[in-house]
Amino acid sequence: GAEGGGAGGGGGQPYIAIVSKGFQHQFWQAVKQGAEEEASKQGARVTFVGPPTEADVEEQINMLTNDIAKSPDALGFAALDSQAAEPLLQQAKSQDIPVIAFDSGVDSDVPLTTVSTDNKAAAAEAAKHMAELVGGSGKVAMVVHDQTSQSGTQRRDGFLEWMEQNAPDIEVLDPQYGGGDQLESANITKSIVSSNPDLKGIYASNEGSAIGVIKGVQESGKQGLQLVGFDSGKAQVDAIRNGTMAGAVTQDPVNMGRQLVIAAMKAINGEDLPETVDTGFKWYDQTNVDDPEIAAVLYD
């Protein structure tokens, strides 16, 4: 971690506690990295915690409770379930701790602003490219990382809805869920490939699923499948460079972390904040992967 994180920091440093939706996955690590970089730039201290999976709502609530107990100067929060957190957000408000929501919105009036990307729109972008790649018709499969978390459902539904509305000739198979685990996603992919000889493309909803899909397709030896992914990471970028994967949508998690800390510092300093900060998403493929503006949003 950067020097801003963890124990460092004297009493005068503003302290921002961040409770995320996850911790171990690349996406969250990239958010953490952005937050820590920005914090050290601004002379603040951050801590970053998150539950092991996006299903562990109660654990996230415990983490939020513990962080509020430390009376931070500001709180960054990506809710797994906004309703569950509402009492705690109210408590933070009553303790005058400014709250910044990130990654996804919170159904609450407590957060001063929301730093996020639109998962659904990003998934729709992936669907659009997939439709182009397969030529507007045929069978397409989905390997999704989760069937209950917001990121999982939005990236699934955004893709499905776009297809339904814009590409009636494309048959989308029932989504299969691999928990974001590469190995499991690879095994699932192989089953899909062997049970659907006429398959034209596969969409993967996060980095773990994408790597699994890439591996599964490689191992099955099937040629000519159009693979569309989500997020970045070295393996996925490599696959796009060498043509195994057609392209992917990426959010800009590092920027999300950065914007989160910027917003938190503004809140601490009593500055005005916009209602939302959109950190955007980008489609990247072989043609633009080395463009500076794309390279900037890729993390590995």
Place this chain on the structure above:
Amino acid sequence: MLTETATPRTLPLLEVEGVDKSFPGVRALSDMRLELRAGEVLALVGENGAGKSTLMKLLSGIHTPDTGTFTLDGEPLTIAGPKHATELGISIIHQEFNLVPHLTVAQNVFIGREPRRARLLLDERRLVRDARELIGRLHLPLDPNAVVGDLTVANQQMVEIAKALSYDPKVLIMDEPTAALNDAEVATLHELIRRFVRPETGVIYISHRMEEIRRIADRVTVIRDGQYVDTVDVAATSTREIIAMMVGRTLADHAGPQGVRADREVLLEVTGLSTKALLKDVTFDLRAGEILGFAGLMGAGRTETARAIVGADPVDGGVLTLRGSRIRIGHPADAVRHGIGYLSEDRKRYGLLLDKDVKANVTLGALARRFTTAGFVHDRAARAAASEYVGSLRIKTPSVDQTTKFLSGGNQQKVVIAKWLARDCDILIFDEPTRGIDVGAKEEIYQLLNELAEQGKSIIMISSELPEVLRMSHRVVVMSEGRVTRILDAAEASQETIMHYATLRPDENVEDAKELGLDPVETGAAEDEEGKA
């Protein structure tokens, strides 16, 4: 064909007729018969594996017979299960204990029949009171609140007895109840049985100890290889005759010790051995080719001495010297490496791999030494060796692949003995080696011990059977309350001298302490005296 009897009460209480029972590969009983009369103690004898326990298991509803009939009080009887048997008035004390180790004595005695205050709520106070009352009535040395798993084997046996009698049965079956008891405890038990036998009750008593049978039983039924042999009046039949019926041949004469071996070199010296729990300054030596008997009452510390020597329990102090050089033993593996083997008194817990076959058990100790090259096991050699021991110890088993669990108790004991013979140690500590072994086989084991001693091996034989100790030992170590109270030469050893030293209580009795030359202050006796004052 029952032999005529002088007993006037001839009313049959329990009859068994034409019973067959087979297990896979074993015909345990065939056309078995038995008649227990009201008001008598009927002994049931037979060699190890003859089918005694199997018959009792049929009577207590654990197994069901393949064919045959039971009659109780003239009524035909079908036994649905263990609970049904007790309801019918048949209580059994099994050869293998059926106790719940984590529960207390009182809880074990009344298990399944706990006094309750409401449907589900236990009345613990009444439970303990009832248990105390029962234990008092039976004169058993038990504490109702003691946890059964912490008790010695003998005390666990007492719990089984209390439990069986608490059902107020008509027929009481005891399957080798005295195997774990010493003479004093056997006397207690016999006292109990005499009080139990009334005109309307009867006892079936299984034992391998002939003197005991003579003392307690009215008649004795002999079975051999699962078949009925005869039933005779104890008073009218000699022990030799009974044994001859049992084994189907006459036994060789008693083998005794070959004389005191004071001239032999000292192999092992134990000096000042102490443990936190019990042992105090245990000191003795063991000579090559010697059989050293260990006598003492239950809890005297003989087993603990053995376990401390082989490193099975932590030691608080003491020195072991083997062939003149000091050795350190932290684990039984160290002991065996130095050639010291220990056969435990509790074969089920510390002796056997019950769910493994005879072969695996016999070769366990010697596996790495005798049956492997470069870590690979020679199965054929192991099997051959196991078969050899099965033959030479006459272990009754369909094959060396039989699971040990399915052997009769005495044959299990032989398997444990075979394990130590296979390992070939210089010093063997046998803790109650003949527990549950039939008379014929006992003689063979005595012979075996003598042979081993003659080969120059040294044997420590812990036994609660005084005649056995007296017969086999070159010298006898007597223990009481964790101390060695006396080491007797074979010439001075007698029932009386051993009992004298076994009942000394130096910790509580100043006279006794003086006799042993102990400083009363050091023993804490003085404190005791003060406490009383």
Place this chain on the structure above:
Amino acid sequence: MVTTREKSGVAGRPVGAVVKGRLQQLLAFASLIVIFAFFSVASPFFFTYGNFTAILFSTVVIGTLAIGTTFVIITGGIDLSIGTGMALCAVMSGVFIVNLDLPLAVGLVATVLFGGLMGLVNGINIALLKIPPFIATLAMMLVAEGLALVVSGSAPIYFSEEPAYTKISTGNLIPGVDFPNAVIVLIVVAVIAGVLLTKTVLGRYTYSIGSNEEATALSGIDVRKWKIAVYAFAGLFIGLAGIMISARLGSAQPATGMGYELQAIAAVVIGGTSLSGGKGSIVGTLIGALIISTLNNGLQIMSIPQEWQNVILGCVILVAVYTDILRKKEA
């Protein structure tokens, strides 16, 4: 002429044994105290009333599951279905109270009974069909995981219209005193479970089966029946845990729960209950659960980087259990 020897130390045993038993529990408690003391010194935010209630609050769900599982583990069994089973019960609670709009009390009872039903099925599979507990409850774990998604349509069920429901967990019984109801619920069920385990036939046979199942059966006790009873009883706690977690979150989350079984079993085992059966206690289980939640809380309060938290957690659990073993040996 009965030559009983009064000695054999036995007379002094019972009292000694009882005190020794208590002491051992106190010693497990000692580990907890040490952990508490350490964090109190290490962080100014730890030793506050608010943080204590936070620790207790975070113990409720795992604690409830662990209490039920204590019974199962004392019989020598195991229950892996408690985690996802809890999620299924939470969803069922949502179905009863939100979808079917049953009265709150009816819905709560139905949910707890549903948990009991799951336990009953486990018990039948284990006691009657003789399927090893690990497999039977693993299968139930998978089935519950799937059913929770099927029943809920893979989406949370919200209790927004049922403020009384969330009060079960987050409300305060004594107005103005900040002490969450959830903790009171935990204490009450712990007391009930403790009484059942130590004072009733169910408890007695629970120990007895775990200590020696064969001997118990031979003593005329219908072991199958009681094993089924124990699993069904433990199932009630799964149902209750389902209520407690969904009341706290204000929603039934169908995908949550996986992994809770391991935490609950860990609490039971750290609390001194042996996985081989025959011994254990509710107090021990509560202490075990508190050790885990206190460590989780304290490490985060100290702002230890998360990747190090697990490392430290693992080491501290080792040391705590080892110290316990050492002390028991000495005692």
Place this chain on the structure above:
Amino acid sequence: MVTTREKSGVAGRPVGAVVKGRLQQLLAFASLIVIFAFFSVASPFFFTYGNFTAILFSTVVIGTLAIGTTFVIITGGIDLSIGTGMALCAVMSGVFIVNLDLPLAVGLVATVLFGGLMGLVNGINIALLKIPPFIATLAMMLVAEGLALVVSGSAPIYFSEEPAYTKISTGNLIPGVDFPNAVIVLIVVAVIAGVLLTKTVLGRYTYSIGSNEEATALSGIDVRKWKIAVYAFAGLFIGLAGIMISARLGSAQPATGMGYELQAIAAVVIGGTSLSGGKGSIVGTLIGALIISTLNNGLQIMSIPQEWQNVILGCVILVAVYTDILRKKEA
């Protein structure tokens, strides 16, 4: 002189017993065959060479872990650290081969030994410090989970520059024949493990310890030493699994692994190894692992909605194990 009695007949028994033993394993195998047959009929895509290799391939990692764990479980222990431990080993492999740029062979050996080291620590904690296996390996699970993140800096380590590394898993030994090396590795280690378990002292003592640890110790076997050996040996498989998973993925993923322990243990138990120790086999474990992976594969191939897949998986496992129990009773 001891008289031998030739009697004790029934010479035919040993053969009978052996056949019976084989038969029982065959019967577990029968469940697998039935499952296979069912899917072959139910889906045209199931019964193909490509799908068979896919099933085998997907068995490799769990199978490797399960083989090592079989030894541990036969001793009556358990190892919860295999999942996250595997992730840590994968990361260490990355450190050795990518970061430190050691020669491939050296890196592989070092990784396997690192797994052995983790097992050694488990063994020492369990055999010498007498910490219950559940706790000792749970602690190791947490520590490994944390260390995997710490060592890797919470980012995957890629083997892009090491094509030979990924060949260990995905390459084909026989050029042109599509049979992944990973499966060959699994078969080879299974054979080695099988030989060790049935033909060597290590294997015999593994069974003996699980059957009756105290009796084994009193027979003069240094149980502590052998238990440490068993855990360390099982650790080698953790290391190997770390290699196999990272070679397949082309990267060491520090966050993966949690949950694999339960799957591996399930494979062992479904394969007939008893959690209370003393019995089990490598063949059984492989069949158990294959049953799980075949079910997963077949249900996906049949395009069963995923939420139902777990429900069915649970039920089929129950039925398969129950049928096995029934048949064993009859045999």
